[in-house]
Amino acid sequence: MEILSPAGNFEKLKFAVMYGANAVYAAGKMFGLRAKSANFSHEELVEAVSFCHENSAKIYITVNIFAHNSDIDKISNYLQFLQKIGVDALIISDPAIFNLAKQFAPKIPIHISTQANVVSWKSAEFWQKLGAERIILARELSINEIREIKEKVQGIELEMFVHGAMCMSYSGRCLLSSFLNKRDANKGECTQPCRWEYKLTEKTRPNEQFPIEEDHYGTYILNSKDLSLFDKIQQIIAAGIDSIKIEGRMKSLYYVANVTRVYKQAINDLTAHNSVLLKNELNKISHREYSEGFFENFNSDDMQNHESSAYIREYQFLGEVVDIDGNFATIKVRSKFAVGENIELIFPNLEDDFKIKVTQINDENNEPILFTKPNTKIKLFVGKSIPHNGILRKKK
Numbered sequence: 001m002e003i004l005s006p007a008g009n010f011e012k013l014k015f016a017v018m019y020g021a022n023a024v025y026a027a028g029k030m031f032g033l034r035a036k037s038a039n040f041s042h043e044e045l046v047e048a049v050s051f052c053h054e055n056s057a058k059i060y061i062t063v064n065i066f067a068h069n070s071d072i073d074k075i076s077n078y079l080q081f082l083q084k085i086g087v088d089a090l091i092i093s094d095p096a097i098f099n100l101a102k103q104f105a106p107k108i109p110i111h112i113s114t115q116a117n118v119v120s121w122k123s124a125e126f127w128q129k130l131g132a133e134r135i136i137l138a139r140e141l142s143i144n145e146i147r148e149i150k151e152k153v154q155g156i157e158l159e160m161f162v163h164g165a166m167c168m169s170y171s172g173r174c175l176l177s178s179f180l181n182k183r184d185a186n187k188g189e190c191t192q193p194c195r196w197e198y199k200l201t202e203k204t205r206p207n208e209q210f211p212i213e214e215d216h217y218g219t220y221i222l223n224s225k226d227l228s229l230f231d232k233i234q235q236i237i238a239a240g241i242d243s244i245k246i247e248g249r250m251k252s253l254y255y256v257a258n259v260t261r262v263y264k265q266a267i268n269d270l271t272a273h274n275s276v277l278l279k280n281e282l283n284k285i286s287h288r289e290y291s292e293g294f295f296e297n298f299n300s301d302d303m304q305n306h307e308s309s310a311y312i313r314e315y316q317f318l319g320e321v322v323d324i325d326g327n328f329a330t331i332k333v334r335s336k337f338a339v340g341e342n343i344e345l346i347f348p349n350l351e352d353d354f355k356i357k358v359t360q361i362n363d364e365n366n367e368p369i370l371f372t373k374p375n376t377k378i379k380l381f382v383g384k385s386i387p388h389n390g391i392l393r394k395k396k
């Protein structure tokens with residue numbers, strides 16, 4: 001089973017692959033539904049394809065906006081470019097783009113985006129007959145429904161989300177952001193108004209605000225919990241799913257790397273002992289309260305958090321190792337840390353992780369300093385030789 005990780009930019013892509021992703025999904029500067037993510041220029045896409053292929057990974061490109069008339073010509077050129085550079089699949093939701101891909105990039109396999117909301121075997125069969133190779137299933141499906149699709153539509157690959165943020169609407173069918181902020185979620189510009197806290201006012205009492213509460217009839221607040229299907233991984237394998245997907249092109253490099261290695265190990269070697277350890281790692285990344293979404297029984301009580309939309313952040317991402325020289329590691333610093341603090345280094349293989357008390361930091365000129373500053377490079381004394389691609393974090 002493939003592990004498919006998000007790649008919001010080139011650095012995240014490299015760490016996703018180094019931490020075990022078999023494939024990554026990314027977007028160019030246009031047409032890819034995550035406008036606020038850095039995304040990839042044409043030159044970076046060329047480089048990204050080479051990097052993935054050199055490391056035996058695949059790269060899928062999202063072209064999953066709903067295209068307006070003015071987008072059509074630009075998309076056709078873009079699709080030709082993607083075929084030329086050899087991307088491994090296109091992620092598409094709009095039938096118009098599907099047809100353009102068949103015309104302008106016929107050699108690239110097409111994966112039907114979760115934005116297309118495939119929730120039945122008939123819908124999967126429809127796309128298969130048109131020539132799609134894979135369906136990225138809607139998040140709103142139970143495992144029983146997924147099994148039925150697998151059984152009834154032979155020969156099509158199925159991909160499902162196992163980790164990450166959820167929408168309160170059908171993914172991609174939400175107009176909240178367009179309505180409240182004039183930023184279209186279906187063009188990748190969602191401002192996440194479903195996470196805002198809402199109050200109710202009565203027209204003639206504008207200064208009185210009433211909290212919106214849930215009663216036994218259902219929920220009036222929109223904020224979804226995050227998805228985590230870690231505990232269901234054996235059932236997902238048994239259901240014959242081809243690819244499991246991690247959400248989060250906007251998340252940090254640390255998030256992408258850590259979630260990727262957790263699911264990788266869960267697939268390869270899940271034991272009672274390491275299950276606790278791995279699950280614990282999922283609590284060390286920034287996340288909202290977890291839920292198993294629609295996997296078993298639909299239960300709205302378990303899917304939304306009515307109290308707070310804040311992230312749980314027990315650990316802080318400090319930076320990544322970019323070079324190793326004897327007992328020193330060169331670190332690209334993301335957050336401040338200081339001599340005397342306890343920090344952790346994590347690696348693609350969990351068994352390599354270790355903790356240290358910081359005893360020596362040198363600046364780029366090799367002068368000792370007492371603390372680091374974000375967006376600088378420093379040399380950290382780690383006291384031993386370490387594997388490549390380390391990431392630093394500390395408990396808050």
Ligand code: SF4
Nearest residue numbers: 167168174185190194
């Ligand atoms: S507002 Fe919320 S539910 Fe709507 S698209 Fe954005 S994240 Fe999804």
